Amino acid sequence: MPAQSMAAPRGRVSVWPARRRRHTLLFCYLALAPVLALFAYIRAFPIAWSVILSFHRWDLIGASKPFVGFANYVRLAGDGNFWLAVKNTTIYSLATVIASTLLALPLAVFLSGKTRLAALYQTIYFLPVITPMVPMAIAWKWIYDYNYGILNYALSLARLPSVAWLTDEKVALWALIIMSVWKVLGYNLILFLVGIRNIPDVYLEAASLDGATPWQRFRRVTFPLLRPIVLYVLVTATINSYNVFTQVYVMTLGSQAAPGHAVRVLVFDIYQNAFQYFHMGYASAEAVILTLIVLGFTLVQFGLVRGEEA
Amino acid sequence: MRTVRKGGPRIERRTFLKLAAGAGVAAAGGVGLAPARPAAGATTLAVWTGFPELVPFYKAVADAYGKTHAGVTVTVFSSSLREIEQKLSTAVPTGTGPDIYDIGTNISIKFIEGGLLDPNPPDVERTLTSGAWHASVVDFFGIGGKHYGLPLMEGSHASMFYNKAMFREAGIAKPPSTFPELTAAARKLVRFDASGKMTRSGISMRLSGQGSGIGEKFRFVLEPAGGSLVVRTPSGKWHNGYDNDAGRAALQFYVDAVQKDKIDDPKVPHDADAFAAGNTAMLFREAWVIGEIQQKNPKLEYGVAPIPRWKAGGPYKMLVQPWGIYVNGKSGNKRAAWEFLTFLTNRENAVRLTTMTGWVSERQDVDWKPLLKDIPQFAVFVSPPKDVVFYVEPIFSVFDEVESKLADRLVPAYVDPSLNNAPDKVAQRIREMAAETDEILKGAGLYGMT
Numbered sequence: 065m066p067a068q069s070m071a072a073p074r075g076r077v078s079v080w081p082a083r084r085r086r087h088t089l090l091f092c093y094l095a096l097a098p099v100l101a102l103f104a105y106i107r108a109f110p111i112a113w114s115v116i117l118s119f120h121r122w123d124l125i126g127a128s129k130p131f132v133g134f135a136n137y138v139r140l141a142g143d144g145n146f147w148l149a150v151k152n153t154t155i156y157s158l159a160t161v162i163a164s165t166l167l168a169l170p171l172a173v174f175l176s177g178k179t180r181l182a183a184l185y186q187t188i189y190f191l192p193v194i195t196p197m198v199p200m201a202i203a204w205k206w207i208y209d210y211n212y213g214i215l216n217y218a219l220s221l222a223r224l225p226s227v228a229w230l231t232d233e234k235v236a237l238w239a240l241i242i243m244s245v246w247k248v249l250g251y252n253l254i255l256f257l258v259g260i261r262n263i264p265d266v267y268l269e270a271a272s273l274d275g276a277t278p279w280q281r282f283r284r285v286t287f288p289l290l291r292p293i294v295l296y297v298l299v300t301a302t303i304n305s306y307n308v309f310t311q312v313y314v315m316t317l318g319s320q321a322a323p324g325h326a327v328r329v330l331v332f333d334i335y336q337n338a339f340q341y342f343h344m345g346y347a348s349a350e351a352v353i354l355t356l357i358v359l360g361f362t363l364v365q366f367g368l369v370r371g372e373e374a
Numbered sequence: 375m376r377t378v379r380k381g382g383p384r385i386e387r388r389t390f391l392k393l394a395a396g397a398g399v400a401a402a403g404g405v406g407l408a409p410a411r412p413a414a415g416a417t418t419l420a421v422w423t424g425f426p427e428l429v430p431f432y433k434a435v436a437d438a439y440g441k442t443h444a445g446v447t448v449t450v451f452s453s454s455l456r457e458i459e460q461k462l463s464t465a466v467p468t469g470t471g472p473d474i475y476d477i478g479t480n481i482s483i484k485f486i487e488g489g490l491l492d493p494n495p496p497d498v499e500r501t502l503t504s505g506a507w508h509a510s511v512v513d514f515f516g517i518g519g520k521h522y523g524l525p526l527m528e529g530s531h532a533s534m535f536y537n538k539a540m541f542r543e544a545g546i547a548k549p550p551s552t553f554p555e556l557t558a559a560a561r562k563l564v565r566f567d568a569s570g571k572m573t574r575s576g577i578s579m580r581l582s583g584q585g586s587g588i589g590e591k592f593r594f595v596l597e598p599a600g601g602s603l604v605v606r607t608p609s610g611k612w613h614n615g616y617d618n619d620a621g622r623a624a625l626q627f628y629v630d631a632v633q634k635d636k637i638d639d640p641k642v643p644h645d646a647d648a649f650a651a652g653n654t655a656m657l658f659r660e661a662w663v664i665g666e667i668q669q670k671n672p673k674l675e676y677g678v679a680p681i682p683r684w685k686a687g688g689p690y691k692m693l694v695q696p697w698g699i700y701v702n703g704k705s706g707n708k709r710a711a712w713e714f715l716t717f718l719t720n721r722e723n724a725v726r727l728t729t730m731t732g733w734v735s736e737r738q739d740v741d742w743k744p745l746l747k748d749i750p751q752f753a754v755f756v757s758p759p760k761d762v763v764f765y766v767e768p769i770f771s772v773f774d775e776v777e778s779k780l781a782d783r784l785v786p787a788y789v790d791p792s793l794n795n796a797p798d799k800v801a802q803r804i805r806e807m808a809a810e811t812d813e814i815l816k817g818a819g820l821y822g823m824t
Contacts, residue, residue, distance in 0.1 A: 123771070124463050125484040145782070210641040226571070231582045231640040233786060316584045319644035323785040324584020339460045341775040342484070 111355075118349035123342040136349035146350060148325060149333040150357075152237055156329060157305035157361075159241045164248045165297055171249075172256030173282060186257070190250035197247075201314035204243045205230065209320070230315060233326035240311060240327055248304070252297050259293035260286060298365050306358045307331055330354050417710045418447045420472035422462065424455030427665070428476070431730045435718050446710060466490050466702060473705040474715060476526050479514075479769045482698060486517050487771075492703045493520035498712050506721070511736045514696045514766065522700065524719045525736040527727060529695035530767070532594055532660050533754045534682065538675040540574075540655040549679040553598065553627065556656070556682050560637035563655035576637035578644045578654035579628065581788050588784055589777030590693075594658045596624040597691040597765050598684040604768050604776065604811065611822020612770065612815050617808035622801050623684075625787060633794040640789060650674060661755040665732025668749075678751045680762055689763040696736055696767075728752065772818040776811050783807045 118136055122129040140146050171189070175182045192200065207213050208229035216226040229239040263286060271281045287294075309331040315322045316332075330350065338347035421432055429452050436448035451472065453461065459481050465471035466485060485491045494502060499521060502512055507525055515521045536549045544563050550556040560576025567573050580591040593603055601620025604612045616624070631637050643653040646663045650670040657663070658681055667674050680690040699718065701711040717723070724735030728745060734755045742756045758764075767773075787793060787803050815821035 123484060125467050125490070126488045145779075211643065228641045233789070319578075319580055319583055321583035323582050325782045325786060328782075336778070339463070340456065340778065341772070342463065 114348040114351050117345050118352050120345045122344040124338075124344050125342065129345075132345065136346045137353075139346065140349055140353065145325075145328060145333055149328045149330045152327060153306055153308070153329040156237060156241055156244070156308060157302060159238075160244045160248065160305045160308075161298060161301040163241070163245045164252050164301060165294070167245065168249055168252035168297075169256055169294075172253050172260055173286065175253070176257055176260040186250075186254065189253050192247045193250040193254075195247075197310040198314060200247065201243070201311040204239075204311075205315055205321075208239055230322045231320070233323045236315075236322040236326040239322070240308075240315065243311060244305070244308065248301060252301065255293055255297055256290065259290045263289045295365065299362050302361050302365065303358050306354065306361070309335065330357075416445045416447065417707050418449060419474060419707055419711055419714055421448060421450045422458055422472040422475040423450065423452045424458035424477065425731075425733075426452040426454075427662070427731050428452070428727075428733070431727055432718075434726060434730065435723050436714075438723075439714060439717050443713075446714065448714065466704065469704045471702050471704065473702055473707050473711040474699065475702065476697060476699040478529070478695075478697065479767065480771060480774045482522065482700060483517070483769055483771055485700075485703070486522055490703045491522050491700055492708070493522060494524075495712055498524065498716060501716055501719075506737050506739050508736070508738050510694070510764070510766070511696050514694075514769070515698055517769075523698040524715055525696045526699040526719060527697045527733040528661075528736050528755070529697040529733075530660055530693040531695075531734065531755045531758065532658050532681065532693050534679050535649055535657045535659055535663060535751075536677055536679065537649070537652065537655045538677055540652075544655075549677060550682050551679075552683050552686050552688075553595075554685070557627075557631070557635055557637065560631070560656065561635055564637050572636070572639045572642050574652070575639065575642050575644075575648070575654040577631070577656040577658075578648050579631060579638050579658070580644070581628075581632065581638060581640040582644075582785055584778070584785070585781060586774050586777035588781035591658065592624060592628070592780065592784055593693065593765075594681055595627050596620060597693070598681060598688065599623045599627075600684065600688075602765065603780070604773070604815070606768070607822050607824055609822055609824055611824070612768070612820050613823055614808040614811040614815075616811075617805055621804045621808065622797070625784075625793075625800050625804055626797070628784070628788050629790075629793045629800065632788050633791065649676075661728075661734045661752065662732040664749060664751050668732075676751065678754050680754055680759060690759065690761060692758055692762045692764050694764045694766045697733075728756070770818070770820055772814050772820070776814050779810055779814065780807055783810070 119131060119133060120129045121132050121136075175185055179185070207215050210216060210226060210228050210231065213229070215229065219226060227235060230236055267285050267289070268281055271285050276284065308329050312322075312327050312329050312332045313335070316324050316327060331354070334347045334350045334354065337343045337350060423429065423432065429450050432448065432450045436450070439448070440446060452458070455478075458475070459477065462471060462475055462477060462481060463484075466475075467488065467490060482491065493499075502515065502521055502524060511525050512521070515523055515525065534549060540563055541547075541549070541559075544559070546559050546562060550559045556577065562576075563574070564572065564576035565574040580588045589603065596603065596616055599620040601618055601624060602615035605615035606612055615621075632639065638654075642648070643651065646657070646659060646666045647670070648654045649657040649659075649663065650667045652671075652674070664678075667676065680692060683690055699715060701708055701715060705711055719735075719737075721737060721740055724737040724740045725742075725745065727733055727735050734752070740756075742752065746753055746756070783803070783806065787800075793799050793803065812821055
């Protein structure tokens with residue numbers, strides 16, 4: 065009896081959790097279903113559709129959508145505008161990611177200390193992040209203005225010659241990079257700051273007791289523990305910078321604007337092919353290539369950071 | 375405890391289902407609570423335009439129309455031209471577009487080819503061919519023997535704005551009538567500061583940025599020089615029309631203007647704003663600039679003349695770019711929309727359009743005298759000189775691409791120092807540009823030499 069009475073509850077216990085687990089899972093899936101459906105509809109489906117579309121020719125308006133195989137990709141390989149966009153985007157991304165990371169990290173270390181007005185500095189650095197891109201780009205267009213811009217005014221105070229920030233084709237891309245670094249610096253800074261503040265003080269105190277200099281503490285303790293954050297910053301900054309569009313669009317509008325070819329980037333080229341020339345299949349092929357480039361860079365970054373960790 | 379735990383998830387699932395059902399009911403109710411439909415017999419016509427400055431005009435016409443058509447309400451949506459092109463291109467094929475829209479031929483031709491625009495109904499056709507518009511304008515709206523839409527306004531008739539005070543100050547008695555005269559005048563009109571920095575351009579040309587506008591402005595020089603961006607063959611195909619002396623001369627003019635004659639510089643302020651502010655002495659532009667000047671600097675002393683001849687004895691050339699207004703082929707209010715469109719483009723509203731916006735109606739039966747008495751600068755736009763030779767905007771789907779890609783090559787060429795005093799290199803650049811134009815035409819199946 066005792067054995068039976070013990071067995072029965074055990075049997076119930078072994079059956080109930082399984083059923084409950086199934087029910088719980090079902091509930092979870094049901095609860096997630098609307099969000100997943102929405103994600104599939106606005107994210108997964110358009111990506112899949114873009115891949116399919118890249119093998120077709122379509123002008124957005126007409127019903128005809130003939131299958132063209134790899135013709136769009138073959139054409140891309142010989143398209144000077146596409147390669148110019150790849151080159152400009154890569155320069156832009158490398159410069160923006162490197163500069164914004166290298167500037168944000170020491171600033172974060174500085175602001176993580178018991179600095180007076182640290183909160184004020186953080187707010188100041190973060191303000192550009194929350195400022196909408198279009199008005200900001202218009203403001204920077206004025207800052208860069210050759211005749212009336214504040215930047216050239218500052219240069220004149222230092223007795224330096226004015227620079228045609230936007231209209232000089234050799235400078236325009238760098239003007240875009242400076243603006244973008246200013247924009248993302250605060251975001252990277254906050255991420256690094258959170259990472260630094262999560263490092264237990266005991267490690268740094270132990271290093272100090274062992275006689276480590278501030279630079280050694282940073283290099284041997286802070287930076288290694290920040291690696292996951294560095295990886296995250298590098299990955300997100302690379303993805304974001306390869307998707308640069310709004311500032312290019314704004315800064316090439318009008319007669320007093322940057323030359324289109326000098327700042328031609330991939331998303332701008334995709335936009336132009338898709339929504340100005342209505343080559344939807346061709347633009348989709350370009351978008352697929354952009355996705356692969358970003359994916360490739362992301363995997364390389366994962367590999368590098370994780371390789372060092374190992 | 376177990377009972378509570380067992381019951382817990384079940385209650386949550388129920389709650390979830392109830393909430394979901396509640397949300398569904400609320401959503402359904404929300405649909406029911408959506409803005410009330412117009413009362414029976416009432417019609418709301420949605421109009422989309424890529425010219426924000428036309429919105430007050432549309433609203434004024436709608437108000438006037440409402441006085442005799444109490445059941446008709448007109449809503450107007452505007453955005454930048456590019457955005458409207460994109461919105462229409464997605465909305466019209468999916469049946470979510472407006473009832474009426476104004477748009478360029480680069481988009482309307484696609485709608486016509488896609489069966490998304492209906493030919494004009496008989497009464498509208500009678501209006502179009504009544505003689506109110508010149509036959510060449512009427513032809514512009516014809517494809518395959520049928521007409522689509524009505525002419526709303528002239529999108530170009532680009533002419534030369536010149537600052538009379540600056541001309542007087544430089545001792546120039548009249549506007550230049552040839553390009554050599556224009557260069558000579560611009561050299562007298564341009565100003566530099568002590569450091570050699572240009573402070574006022576002799577003429578403001580489109581030298582930077584991107585987009586088809588740059589290619590269009592290049593045509594203002596190319597056409598007088600005797601070339602064309604594209605040429606139509608007797609078989610209806612197209613090929614470039616500027617890999618020739620005219621094309622080379624036009625590019626040389628721009629290169630010289632920036633690098634040799636130094637009458638313009640990409641760094642100085644440009645376009646209508648610059649002209650209105652007195653930062654340039656001359657400008658090739660359309661009639662809307664008059665409206666701009668009235669708003670921004672009504673005291674500006676200026677005149678408007680045709681864009682000069684290439685050389686003495688040559689023709690004045692003027693771009694004709696009729697801008698149409700159309701009834702969406704998928705509109706549920708076609709009849710009401712056509713009636714409103716006919717009213718919108720009548721003689722009275724032609725004057726209203728020009729007075730309110732600066733854009734000029736294409737109608738040739740309008741008495742412009744009262745307007746010209748107030749604003750004589752409109753004269754060249756509303757009644758161009760008799761010896762002007764018009765050239766018409768080509769109607770095919772990739773023309774915008776032709777102009778935009780040409781622009782990407784023109785901008786660096788204008789400032790490329792290696793092209794200064796180097797006719798061979800200028801010729802090489804033109805050859806490359808023209809080859810790209812032909813490639814675009816080939817890609818669209820439009821290329822041909824015969």
